[in-house]
Amino acid sequence: MDRNLALLKVKDQLTEHRYNHTLGVMESAIALAKRYGADEKKAELAAIFHDYAKFRPKEEMKQHIIDQGMPVELLRYNSELWHAPVGAFLVHKEAGIEDEEILDAIRYHTSGRVGMTLLEKVIYLADYIEPGRHFPGVEEVREIAKTSLDHALIKSIQNTIFFLMKKDQPIFPATFNTYNDLIMNLE
Ligand code: DGI
Ligand code: FE
Ligand code: FE
Ligand code: FE
Known part of the structure; x- marks a missing residue:
């Protein structure tokens, strides 16, 4: 699917802010794919569709x-986690995307997973560092992302865990597992 058709398909699923x-x-995602040798076309499509389900009603998700x-454990955690796996399902069903690598990048863009692929890492990190993000720590992650995909990913997951803990929120186990997997497998 070409970029413009994909953008057209997501546009009416999203608010203007979320579309931007x-x-x-x-x-x-395209910049990271270029830098780290991921498939640029897949990175582009996965990025365009990554938040496709963001505004679906909770009951539908x-x-x-x-x-x-899907893991029913999700239902005990923040509903913000649901749009990622549900998005992968709907992007396949409604937008006709069949590529499993793209669908996995969408599926795991919020929690990550053990054994993330290069494309999954690119999308997770692009979601965190895109130019419209302005939270504390994002500039540091942008800097790290220039030299190490894994180190940047680790820092962004640490920041997310700290952020959730400061708000006394539960942490989805996949988030911890992803962190452990990355930190234990650093070169
Ligand atoms: O959809 P986005 O806002 O672009 O970003 P996202 O999909 O990465 O994350 C959506 C939200 O999910 C974010 O506000 C924080 C929340 N979140 C991420 N990891 C966890 C989490 N919430 C809980 N409870 N546990 C997690 O591990
Ligand atoms: Fe998201
Ligand atoms: Fe994210
Ligand atoms: Fe996003």
Whole structure:
């Protein structure tokens, strides 16, 4: 699918703010793909579709999680986690994207997972560092991302865990597992 058709398909799923975020993720994902040797075309499409399900009603997302056999553990955690796996399902079903690497990059863009692929790392990090993000620590991660994909990913996951803990929020186990996997496998 070409970029313009993909953008057209996501545009009416998103608010203007979220659409602009998506354009930023696309730009960052292509830059990271170039720098680290990921497939630029797949990075572009995964970025465009990564937040496709962001504004689906909670009840709908919950139903997809149950019906499609996604981890039901998700339902005990912040509903903000749901749009990633539900997005992968809907992008396949409604937008016709069949490429499993792209769908996995969407599926794991919020929590990460053990054994992340290069494309998954690119999308996770692009989501965190796109030019429209302005939270504390993002500039440091942008700097690290110039030299190490894994170190930048680790820092962004640490920041996310600290951020959630400061708000007394639970941490989804996949987030911890992703962190452990990355830090234990550094070169
Ligand atoms: O959809 P975006 O806002 O672009 O970003 P995202 O999909 O990476 O994250 C969405 C939200 O999910 C973010 O505000 C924080 C939350 N989140 C990420 N990891 C965890 C989490 N919430 C919980 N409870 N546990 C997590 O491990
Ligand atoms: Fe997201
Ligand atoms: Fe993210
Ligand atoms: Fe996003």
